[in-house]
Amino acid sequence: MIGAQILIECLKREGVEVIFGYPGGQVLPIFDRLYDASVKFILTRHEQGAAHAADGYARATGKVGVCMATSGPGATNLTTGIANAYMDSIPMVAITGQVKSFLIGNDAFQEADITGVTRPITKHNFLVKDIKDLARIVREAFYIASTGRPGPVVIDIPSDIQMQDAPFVWPEKVQMRSYQPTYFGHPGQIKKAVKLIVNSKKPLIYAGGGIITSGANAALLELAEKIQAPVTWTLMGIGSFPGTHKLSMGMLGMHGTAYANHAIMGADLIIAVGARFDDRVTGRIDSFAPGAKVIHIDIDPSSISKNIKVDVPIVGDAKNILGEILEQTKKCPDTAEWLKTVDALKRKYPLKYKDGERLKPQYVLEQLYDVTKGDVIITTEVGQNQMWACQWLKYDQARTFISSGGLGTMGFGFPAAIGAKVGCPDKTVIDIAGDGSIQMNIQELGTCVANKINVKVFILNNGYLGMVRQWQELFYKKRYSQVGITSPDFVKLAESYGAVGICVKKKEDVRHAIEKALKIDNTVFIDFHVEPEENVFPMVPAGEAINRMIEGLA
Amino acid sequence: MRHTISVLVENKFGVLARIAGLFSARGYNIASLAVSETLDPEISYMTIVVEVKDEAILEQIKKQLNKLIDVITVTDFTKKEHVDRELVLAKIAYSAQDKVRIEALLKKCAGKIIQAKGNTAVIEAVGEQAQVKELLEGLNEIGIKELVKTGRLAITN
Numbered sequence: 001m002i003g004a005q006i007l008i009e010c011l012k013r014e015g016v017e018v019i020f021g022y023p024g025g026q027v028l029p030i031f032d033r034l035y036d037a038s039v040k041f042i043l044t045r046h047e048q049g050a051a052h053a054a055d056g057y058a059r060a061t062g063k064v065g066v067c068m069a070t071s072g073p074g075a076t077n078l079t080t081g082i083a084n085a086y087m088d089s090i091p092m093v094a095i096t097g098q099v100k101s102f103l104i105g106n107d108a109f110q111e112a113d114i115t116g117v118t119r120p121i122t123k124h125n126f127l128v129k130d131i132k133d134l135a136r137i138v139r140e141a142f143y144i145a146s147t148g149r150p151g152p153v154v155i156d157i158p159s160d161i162q163m164q165d166a167p168f169v170w171p172e173k174v175q176m177r178s179y180q181p182t183y184f185g186h187p188g189q190i191k192k193a194v195k196l197i198v199n200s201k202k203p204l205i206y207a208g209g210g211i212i213t214s215g216a217n218a219a220l221l222e223l224a225e226k227i228q229a230p231v232t233w234t235l236m237g238i239g240s241f242p243g244t245h246k247l248s249m250g251m252l253g254m255h256g257t258a259y260a261n262h263a264i265m266g267a268d269l270i271i272a273v274g275a276r277f278d279d280r281v282t283g284r285i286d287s288f289a290p291g292a293k294v295i296h297i298d299i300d301p302s303s304i305s306k307n308i309k310v311d312v313p314i315v316g317d318a319k320n321i322l323g324e325i326l327e328q329t330k331k332c333p334d335t336a337e338w339l340k341t342v343d344a345l346k347r348k349y350p351l352k353y354k355d356g357e358r359l360k361p362q363y364v365l366e367q368l369y370d371v372t373k374g375d376v377i378i379t380t381e382v383g384q385n386q387m388w389a390c391q392w393l394k395y396d397q398a399r400t401f402i403s404s405g406g407l408g409t410m411g412f413g414f415p416a417a418i419g420a421k422v423g424c425p426d427k428t429v430i431d432i433a434g435d436g437s438i439q440m441n442i443q444e445l446g447t448c449v450a451n452k453i454n455v456k457v458f459i460l461n462n463g464y465l466g467m468v469r470q471w472q473e474l475f476y477k478k479r480y481s482q483v484g485i486t487s488p489d490f491v492k493l494a495e496s497y498g499a500v501g502i503c504v505k506k507k508e509d510v511r512h513a514i515e516k517a518l519k520i521d522n523t524v525f526i527d528f529h530v531e532p533e534e535n536v537f538p539m540v541p542a543g544e545a546i547n548r549m550i551e552g553l554a
Numbered sequence: 555m556r557h558t559i560s561v562l563v564e565n566k567f568g569v570l571a572r573i574a575g576l577f578s579a580r581g582y583n584i585a586s587l588a589v590s591e592t593l594d595p596e597i598s599y600m601t602i603v604v605e606v607k608d609e610a611i612l613e614q615i616k617k618q619l620n621k622l623i624d625v626i627t628v629t630d631f632t633k634k635e636h637v638d639r640e641l642v643l644a645k646i647a648y649s650a651q652d653k654v655r656i657e658a659l660l661k662k663c664a665g666k667i668i669q670a671k672g673n674t675a676v677i678e679a680v681g682e683q684a685q686v687k688e689l690l691e692g693l694n695e696i697g698i699k700e701l702v703k704t705g706r707l708a709i710t711n
Binding site: 177 | 568626
């Protein structure tokens, strides 16, 4: 069997249903074999789109996303998508062609040292130097990508190796002495955590993306209800706990709810699960949750005590550990007083915006939620659109909110929506976009139409790179430097690709347009012309304590 | 403060780059690095001396090293009984009048002359960092023409 065939056989055995990618000179043997293979291939219009689509597919389904590109520029175009998946711990395997092995290092045509380039943005990477290693490497790549704290893995395959002949040997088991993630929490640490929980009066659960990765939603819900602790979450943790639940506090941090940020400061115990105390969450570190003991559950030991010193670290899988804690928590803390305080905070500091003459982005999202009742998958771009999508939509299910958290990649949402739709064809998938972000991967309209991938794109069009403009308004004396941005006519643009475009300028047309778009069996761009200088509030200025928010309207 | 850690790694292509890249990407300082194969040719042994300002950073370095897929074990010598050594080779000015002084210095620091030719000698010395430092300070007064040192090597006892 030649290398290209071995690769495809391995992908089949790994259960890969779809590959997102783009062909090129150094992957010709693979594409030749793909011609006869049963695996679905989605040809994107740019390799970055392929990487984000694979990422979106992985987030929506929980499976490993696969993307493929040729050597050199094909591979370097994947890198933003790889870095994005790395920051958010998304399981992905990126397969790249490489120049022939005897040409490596010779500055051959379309050569780039892609294992070198991607070393700091992958969980691991491989350059296949011997055909005999190929099957084992593919097996290990999928294993590494999907276990422990997941992440992207690159397999770089020189084109001569794709052509070489070798017997196909499928390694039934993966054995790596140097990689053995910890799944079960230390019993002593779990005991200590239970003791802290039982003795707490003002516990608060801080849930991160690890809950979703681990499939710990049910355990989290059970724990929160059992100990009657309110739950706040990170951007990656959206969907880890039902947003409509009475214990839900919404997102915390820079653009979190004011009541979540105040509650953090008042809590006496923080139970952090699958979260990493990112700077966008904690604000000024030394004033974060001053009165609280901290339990930190995470599968990655290096996440623990990286930013915040914790009292009880527990390394392991969230689902296992929450299960243990639930079982051992016999007596529950009395949190009635605390819940009263928290409810008062919720009443005192609700999310709000000022309605006016012009269409407000928040209004669009409220209407969207009203029409869909949350039964959709939302992806977002990055910036104001993303923060409003966190604030003004509610999410009750895991894997229904897909957004670039750690890297903050503009241009992520649209290709991610394509990946999500391919993975979950029965779901409605909506990308909440800004006029800036959507233009970063707008070429993927071609991918949608050609493959009949029906996604909706809600462009909150304010004529600005809104989040940067907001910072310039608030912190740079309104000196708007390179933030005004022009756009094409999105309706005509969508139509020219064979999709549908709708333009909405008035409040009274919003609901009708949403209802209409959801009924159309095609990709639809809705261009909402919204208030140009609307800000995202509340906002914690960078480096401030998280209860020192700018409220805007308050 | 300086700490010595050792890392057992899979002897694979690119593993040194992974370790070095980790240090540079996260802004950690390597004071010295010594790498060699072990008796098992599939495993390499690295001794790394790191310069950190507090224990928390040392902890992070160890965790981050452990997170690398090709790293098998990480050992921190800070709180372990161990011996460590450095090897120095130096080309020094060597004349009849300094001979006695040089030999005394070398004796004190377990060093020896490997080769003497004309007014130049090549010496070697193996010792703890402080010993090597003392020797080099002494030799520098006489005149060091060229100098090479290994990084620190360490082993538990």
